[in-house]
Amino acid sequence: MKKSLLNRVRSLLICITGLCIMVFFAACSGVATTTDANGNQSATLQGEVQSVNPSAHSAVFLAQGQAVTVSQLTDQQITTLQSQIGKTFTLQVTKTGDTTYTLNVGTNIQEGANPVATATTASTNNGQPTTTTTSDPGTIDFIGKVQSINASSLTVTMPNGESLPMAFNAATDREDFMNGQPTVGQLIKVETYTNPDGSFTAKKLGIVKPEDQNNPFKINNVDFEGVTTSAVGTDNVLHFNVGNKSYSYAMNASTQLKHIMNPQSIVANTPVKVEVQFNGSNGTATKVENGND
DSSP states (O other), rough: HHHHHHHHHHHHHHHHHHHHHHHHHHHHTOOOOOEETOEEEEEEEEEEEEEEGGTTTEEEEEEETTTEEEOOOHHHHHHHHOTTOOOOEEEEEEEEEESEEOOOOOOOOOOOSSSSOOOOOOOOOOOEEEEEEEEEEEEEEEEEEEEEOOEEEEEETTSSOOOOEEEOOTBBBBBTSTSSSTTTTOOEEEEEEEEEOOOOEEEEEEOOOOHTTTOOOTTTEEEEEEEEEEETTOOOOEEEEEEEEEEEEEEEEEEEEEEESGGGOTTTTTTEEEEEEEEEEEEEEEEETTOOO
16 A cells, blocks of 8 residues: 555656646747748747947847847837836747857837737838848948947948948048047948858948038938849849848839849849938839949
């Protein structure tokens, strides 16, 4: 009788131990993700805001007992989260590391444990890039404000709110600046090129002329040189890579095409020069040129 009771107690203890182990691993697994055809791991993250880093455009959330960092937040989202420490938000993210994520393009953060609404259609990324595992050569030229700077690199805000980090070196043209570099908060003109690893280096950093500062077209315009990643479909959306960033912008009846018969004649792996005009974070391709010509 005692032996039978002892066996039952042992079995119960084994079951309880197994259950605890399952709970432990579930708690340590972090945010559950789903993997798409391209290998990107997306998730709906629900977490409590722990801290906010405005300079890095990131925030730390406590999700399922684990502290995770979400980056590529906009200035407006950073401002919102700074006043909401301790509150729970829901956001769509893409996994970039064990505890790091980037906010999915075209989505908003939303207070509470509810799914977030997509701000744009799936065919565009609303002016914000996604990060690719490959690198395509190209350039990005624009006017933006300096977020941060040190002796060898700086980060500048693009017209769409994107933070673009870049290196600079002795070959970088900085003759417009008396001490050789701009200051934080200064509006500057930036010309960049890609490196083999997909990162960016500044070719030129310049002062913005007063007439350009008061010109909405120039202030909100970005010139890209990149490589298309797919053929343009009936939605007239152009998809291209610059360095390790992937962009998508819609073309319309006003878009100028140079050395291109029509949008549907654009195929994958074609070098293109793209002029994009932004209205807030939304961008439209105003000019597309075949880079082979």
